[in-house]
Each structure stands twice: as structure tokens, then as C-alpha cells.
Amino acid sequence: MIDIKYIREQFPAIHQEVNGFPLIYFDNAATSQKPKEVIDALNAYYEGYNSNVHRGAHTLAAKATDAFEDTRESVRAFLGAKHIEEIIFTKGTTESINLVAYSFGRKFINEGDEIIISGMEHHSNIVPWQILCEEKGAKLNVIPVKGNGELDYEVYESLVSEKTKLVAVAYVSNSLGTINDVKRIIAKAKSVNAKVLLDGAQSSPHCQINVAEMDCDFYAFSGHKVYGPTGIGALYGKKEILEAMPPFLGGGEMIKEVTFAKTTFNDLPYKFEAGTPNIGDTVALKNAIDFVNRVGKEEIAAYELELLEYATDQMKQIAGIKLVGTAAEKVGVISFLMDGVHHFDLGMMLDARGIAIRTGHHCTQPLMSSFGIDGTARVSFAVYNTKEEVDVLVEVLQKISDRFVAKTSKVV
Amino acid sequence: MSTRQIQEEIIDEFSILGGDRESTIFYIMELGEKLPELEESAKVEENIIKGCQSKVWLVTEYQDGKVVFNADSNTAITKGLISLLIRVLNEKTPDEIINTELFFIDKIGMRQLVGSQRSNGLTAMIKQMKMYALAYKAKFSN
Numbered sequence: 001m002i003d004i005k006y007i008r009e010q011f012p013a014i015h016q017e018v019n020g021f022p023l024i025y026f027d028n029a030a031t032s033q034k035p036k037e038v039i040d041a042l043n044a045y046y047e048g049y050n051s052n053v054h055r056g057a058h059t060l061a062a063k064a065t066d067a068f069e070d071t072r073e074s075v076r077a078f079l080g081a082k083h084i085e086e087i088i089f090t091k092g093t094t095e096s097i098n099l100v101a102y103s104f105g106r107k108f109i110n111e112g113d114e115i116i117i118s119g120m121e122h123h124s125n126i127v128p129w130q131i132l133c134e135e136k137g138a139k140l141n142v143i144p145v146k147g148n149g150e151l152d153y154e155v156y157e158s159l160v161s162e163k164t165k166l167v168a169v170a171y172v173s174n175s176l177g178t179i180n181d182v183k184r185i186i187a188k189a190k191s192v193n194a195k196v197l198l199d200g201a202q203s204s205p206h207c208q209i210n211v212a213e214m215d216c217d218f219y220a221f222s223g224h225k226v227y228g229p230t231g232i233g234a235l236y237g238k239k240e241i242l243e244a245m246p247p248f249l250g251g252g253e254m255i256k257e258v259t260f261a262k263t264t265f266n267d268l269p270y271k272f273e274a275g276t277p278n279i280g281d282t283v284a285l286k287n288a289i290d291f292v293n294r295v296g297k298e299e300i301a302a303y304e305l306e307l308l309e310y311a312t313d314q315m316k317q318i319a320g321i322k323l324v325g326t327a328a329e330k331v332g333v334i335s336f337l338m339d340g341v342h343h344f345d346l347g348m349m350l351d352a353r354g355i356a357i358r359t360g361h362h363c364t365q366p367l368m369s370s371f372g373i374d375g376t377a378r379v380s381f382a383v384y385n386t387k388e389e390v391d392v393l394v395e396v397l398q399k400i401s402d403r404f405v406a407k408t409s410k411v412v
Numbered sequence: 413m414s415t416r417q418i419q420e421e422i423i424d425e426f427s428i429l430g431g432d433r434e435s436t437i438f439y440i441m442e443l444g445e446k447l448p449e450l451e452e453s454a455k456v457e458e459n460i461i462k463g464c465q466s467k468v469w470l471v472t473e474y475q476d477g478k479v480v481f482n483a484d485s486n487t488a489i490t491k492g493l494i495s496l497l498i499r500v501l502n503e504k505t506p507d508e509i510i511n512t513e514l515f516f517i518d519k520i521g522m523r524q525l526v527g528s529q530r531s532n533g534l535t536a537m538i539k540q541m542k543m544y545a546l547a548y549k550a551k552f553s554n
């Protein structure tokens with residue numbers, strides 16, 4: 001059971017008024033708010049032991065290094081990886097995917113090879129592969145999305161062939177909330193020895209993740225969507241694959257020895273962590289993961305599902321509202337349109353009542369085009385949201401509908 | 413009415429809303445709904461005002477030494493905003509348009525209301541309208 005009072009107390013930013021109304025923060029798929037322990041950890045680091053990691057022969061450096069590496073262990077456990085060196089710190093999902101595209105892609109993808117992505121990918125999981133395919137003369141195949149927002153698995157399975165070298169898909173769609181059947185996706189990819197990368201930006205806050213059990217080869221995630229700081233995330237990669245991959249960026253930390261004749265690279269995971277890392281945010285990410293573990297991933301998922309069903313049932317009743325994405329398996333994301341009211345306008349009207357949502361194409365323009373729309377309004381839940389907040393949303397949407405939805409569509 | 417008088421009229425109308433954000437947005441959207449729609453044939457790339465997040469089409473005519481503006485947008489708030497600009501600047505001479513200081517925008521708190529992204533769009537709309545006035549002035553002044 002979620003102790004909502006306790007949980008809400010942990011998040012300072014949600015206790016404020018916006019435009020004269022209590023803030024209702026429903027833009028969690030973009031970024032979640034941060035619990036106090038994360039903010040405190042950032043302060044404690046900068047006030048107490050700010051120091052560079054892995055090199056200083058002094059107490060503060062040792063303390064910073066320990067805290068930094070503690071987070072790596074915490075991320076390892078959070079993702080269910082077997083080995084700690086399989087966790088590479090990055091800025092977030094986008095950098096993680098780019099790392100794979102540049103390092104793995106440049107070495108292992110060749111002319112005539114095929115990469116499969118899906119029609120619901122975030123631009124971050126499209127553009128790096130387009131660049132790679134163009135450079136290598138490889139082909140990019142796209143799994144179509146059905147009208148309800150689910151992937152067409154039959155088409156996917158027909159796309160997989162001996163030429164398929166990599167399948168890169170989102171575990172959960174950021175625009176629609178669809179939870180993809182990654183088990184099925186991975187099983188088929190493995191049948192032809194293709195590698196699988198999961199974009200875990202949206203699944204990490206809501207789903208139980210166990211990369212070893214799922215047997216995916218790469219998993220990319222962002223800390224700021226799981227109540228952690230912005231600018232820190234991770235790439236999980238299977239050890240043997242990471243070892244075979246060349247470095248991504250060159251610089252400090254990633255080397256063993258440098259002479260002008262030759263440089264030998266450091267071991268995993270440092271081989272992929274050139275330069276001074278984002279130490280403060282990395283340290284505080286552990287506190288975000290601790291928070292999630294303490295509340296319980298399953299409890300969080302169940303609670304958010306309850307909010308999703310509660311909101312969906314009511315929003316469906318409002319004249320003019322059309323839900324975009326009605327997959328059977330979803331996280332707490334509701335994308336919708338209102339007849340005759342542009343989503344930008346909806347966003348502004350809701351903001352006037354202190355309700356924060358996201359509007360636009362959600363960095364998934366191909367998906368929006370496939371639905372014949374230029375964007376949606378998106379409500380996305382986190383563990384600190386409440387049914388009372390949903391009630392306010394529904395009340396304001398009803399008011400907007402009463403005023404602006406054309407009479408004709410009300411009759412239907 | 414002079415552009416000054418029209419602007420004062422708008423300020424008066426908005427003052428009735430008492431600065432309430434929600435009512436102001438609803439009011440602007442209603443103004444947008446009242447703006448006549450442009451023909452589909454006018455909604456083409458060359459009529460789009462660049463720099464707006466929403467799509468805004470602006471077409472002009474020059475009649476009896478005055479500039480006639482017509483506009484449309486895919487979002488009601490933007491349509492409402494441009495309808496206010498048109499109300500002030502429509503059927504005025506190029507000189508009047510060029511020299512009009514649009515003081516009503518700050519007086520009714522429009523920039524704070526629409527936020528920085530849409531505020532940039534608003535600036536783009538004003539700039540485009542004044543550019544047309546300049547162009548007509550250059551073309552017909554001799």
C-alpha cells in the first residue's frame with residue numbers, strides 16, 4: 001500500500017501554487033519531481049565532499065569515489081545486471097543509445113545489414129540509427145504501430161532475418177504509454193543472433209527491470225525520470241559485448257596508458273567514461289533509487305495503474321475527448337485530443353488552473369504522422385499524484401469541453 | 413478610430429476580466445473563434461509567419477492606401493492574439509501601422525500570459541505585419 005501522505009511530503013516542488021491554484025504535476029513522463037533526499041544528497045556532496053573521482057590521493061576524493069561507485073552498484077541492482085562493470089554512466093538515455101550507435105554500430109554494423117526499430121520510437125532511438133545506416137549502407141526497418149498503439153508483432157517477426165543485426169525498441173512508449181512485449185521481441189531477435197537494445201527511459205520508473213533475465217544486450221535509462229537528478233543516466237551492456245566495443249569518447253579516465261605512439265584503454269566500465277563525470281548527480285541518483293526501492297516498484301506500478309484506470313474512465317466520458325493509444329498493457333500515460341481544441345490551447349488552459357501537462361509531438365513525429373495528427377495532450381502520472389488531482393483535471397477538461405467542443409460532436 | 417483609441421478599448425475590455433488567467437485565456441480563444449477563417453487556398457507555406465510555434469497564416473491586400481489583414485491559425489489562442497493585432501492595425505495606412513506602438517500588449521499582460529515561446533511568436537506576428545506595411549509603403553510611395 002502506498003502511504004500517499006508520506007510520499008507527498010517527500011517532494012518539495014509539488015507543494016506550490018501555480019497561477020493561483022495548487023500545482024498538479026502531470027508531466028512526469030517528461031521528468032519527475034525529486035524527493036528531498038535526492039536534493040539533500042546533492043547539497044551534501046557539494047557542501048561536504050566535492051572532489052574528483054578515481055584519482056586523488058586524499059580523503060575527499062576517496063569519499064567521492066566511494067559514493068560514485070556505490071551508485072553504480074545501486075544501478076546494477078536496480079536493472080538486474082550480473083556485473084557492476086556492465087553499468088556505464090552517461091548523461092541519460094539519449095547518450096546511452098548514441099554510445100551504442102557509435103561504438104557498437106561503427107564496429108559491428110556493415111553494408112547490407114539491417115537494424116529494426118519501431119514506429120513508436122522517441123527521436124533519440126531513431127536518429128542515431130539513421131545516421132549509422134546512412135554511413136554504413138545498412139537498412140533501417142520499422143515495426144508498424146496498430147491503431148490502438150500496440151506494435152504489430154507479426155510484421156516484426158516477418159522483418160527479422162539473418163541480415164538483422166540489431167533490434168532497438170522502446171520498452172514503454174513515451175507518447176502512448178504502451179508497454180511493449182519485449183520478451184517476444186527479444187526471443188525473435190535471438191533466433192537470428194541479433195542484438196537487442198531497449199530504450200528504458202519510460203519503463204524504468206514503472207516496470208520491474210531485470211536485464212539479465214530478459215537477456216537484452218543493451219538497456220538505456222535516464223535518472224531524471226526515476227526521481228533522480230537530470231544529466232545522469234546509464235547504459236547497461238553485456239560484458240562480452242562491451243569488451244569487444246571500441247571506446248566512444250577519448251580523454252581522461254578511459255585510458256590505461258598514453259604515449260604518443262600508442263594508447264591502451266582502461267577496463268570496463270571506465271573505457272566508456274572519458275572525462276570528469278557528473279559526480280554530484282551520480283551520487284544523488286542512488287538516493288532516488290533508494291526511494292523507489294523503499295516505496296516498492298510493484299506498489300508504485302499498482303498505484304499508478306489505479307490512477308490510470310480512474311482517469312481513463314472519466315476522461316472517456318467527456319464530450320470531444322479522443323484517447324490516443326489504448327493498448328491493453330499501459331503505464332500511467334494518457335495521450336488525448338479534444339475535438340476542435342488544439343492541444344497547445346488545452347495545455348495553456350490547464351496551466352491556467354495549475355495543471356502541468358505536456359503538449360506536442362513528444363519527440364515522436366513519425367508516430368504522430370502515422371496517426372495523422374501533429375501532436376497530443378499528454379497526462380502522465382508519478383507516485384505522488386492522487387485521485388483528487390485527477391478529479392480536478394476531469395473537472396477542468398469538462399469545463400473546456402462544455403465551452404469549446406462543437407455542439408455537433410456532443411450529439412454523437 | 414485611431415490605433416490608440418482601439419488599443420484603449422481593448423485594455424478596457426480586458427480590465428473587466430480582472431487579470432484572471434483562465435478567463436483571459438477563454439476570452440482570447442473566443443476572440444479567435446470570431447476571426448473569419450481563411451480560405452484553404454490561402455493556407456500555404458508562403459503565408460506562414462515564421463517563428464511561431466503554432467501555424468499562423470497572414471495575407472494582406474492594399475486598398476485605397478490602406479492595408480487589409482486577414483489571418484488564421486491552427487490554434488485558437490494564437491488566432492485570438494492575431495485577431496487583436498488585426499483589430500488595431502487593420503485598414504490603416506502603412507505609416508500608421510509602422511508608427512503604431514502596440515502598448516496594449518504589455519498593458520493587458522499578454523507576454524506574461526502566453527509565456528516566452530508564444531511571446532516570441534507574438535513578436536514575429538507584429539514584425540511580419542509591419543514588414544508588409546513597409547513593403548506597401550516602398551511600392552506605392554512614388
